[in-house]
Amino acid sequence: MTEVLFWFMALFTVASALMVVLNNQLLYSAIALLFTLFGIAGLYIYLWADFIAGVQLLVYIGGINVLIIFGIMLTNRIASVRLSQTNLQQGVGGVFAFWVFLLISLVISKTPWYQLPAVEPSGTVREVGTLLMTKYLLPFEAASILLLGALIGAAILSREAN
Amino acid sequence: MDQLNNYLFIAAALFSIGLFGVMTRRNGIAVLMGVELILNAANINFVAFSHFGGMNLDGHIFALIVIVLAAAEAAVALAIVINIYNNLNTINVDEASRMKE
Numbered sequence: 001m002t003e004v005l006f007w008f009m010a011l012f013t014v015a016s017a018l019m020v021v022l023n024n025q026l027l028y029s030a031i032a033l034l035f036t037l038f039g040i041a042g043l044y045i046y047l048w049a050d051f052i053a054g055v056q057l058l059v060y061i062g063g064i065n066v067l068i069i070f071g072i073m074l075t076n077r078i079a080s081v082r083l084s085q086t087n088l089q090q091g092v093g094g095v096f097a098f099w100v101f102l103l104i105s106l107v108i109s110k111t112p113w114y115q116l117p118a119v120e121p122s123g124t125v126r127e128v129g130t131l132l133m134t135k136y137l138l139p140f141e142a143a144s145i146l147l148l149g150a151l152i153g154a155a156i157l158s159r160e161a162n
Numbered sequence: 163m164d165q166l167n168n169y170l171f172i173a174a175a176l177f178s179i180g181l182f183g184v185m186t187r188r189n190g191i192a193v194l195m196g197v198e199l200i201l202n203a204a205n206i207n208f209v210a211f212s213h214f215g216g217m218n219l220d221g222h223i224f225a226l227i228v229i230v231l232a233a234a235e236a237a238v239a240l241a242i243v244i245n246i247y248n249n250l251n252t253i254n255v256d257e258a259s260r261m262k263e
């Protein structure tokens with residue numbers, strides 16, 4: 001049962017990711033991206049990463065995707081003539097992306113991956129929090145400074161020029 | 163579902179799809195969506211290696227930092243896109259190729 005659900009979720013994720021890049025309507029692409037992010041959150045739950053799955057739901061779906069939909073609504077003229085959403089290199093790009101996928105798949109299947117047996121944790125939130133405050137305190141603080149810089153930069157970039 | 167390979171294949175597929183989107187889309191926001199797919203593919207790899215490396219949580223921290231970076235990147239990129247739209251009245255990246263007006 002869980003196996004079937006896993007493959008369904010994987011298929012769902014990849015199919016909606018294809019919708020993101022192939023759909024001509026930009027808003028439909030954004031909605032498909034939402035479903036992709038949901039599927040990826042499901043994969044995180046299969047990997048016992050409950051905290052990352054929660055962050056994925058909160059930050060990606062609740063934040064980034066909503067921001068993208070805002071951007072689409074602010075920059076799309078509904079009445080305008082709809083030109084093609086893709087450039088002329090679609091065939092070449094498709095072939096190239098497919099070859100990249102084949103190459104990565106070849107490397108993945110040729111490599112003898114060494115897997116350690118995983119012990120199921122009762123929850124990862126406590127451990128992740130401890131790691132963030134001890135071993136990874138410097139990257140944590142650097143990320144906060146980056147967010148502050150992005151906040152100020154986005155405000156300066158998008159204000160009215162006068 | 164208990165094989166590392168499955169997750170790596172899903173991540174590789176997402177990466178290629180995102181790469182295809184970045185290369186072929188004309189709209190700036192659609193390019194941004196492709197970048198988000200690529201970042202998510204990297205995140206799946208981080209969490210999968212963390213899980214199959216004996217539940218080593220360092221990978222989770224990496225995934226968290228990637229999510230933070232994606233949030234910052236989306237905010238700044240959308241500010242730039244809205245600015246380009248105000249100046250050029252289009253957000254197609256092949257038309258917005260001039261560095262100044």
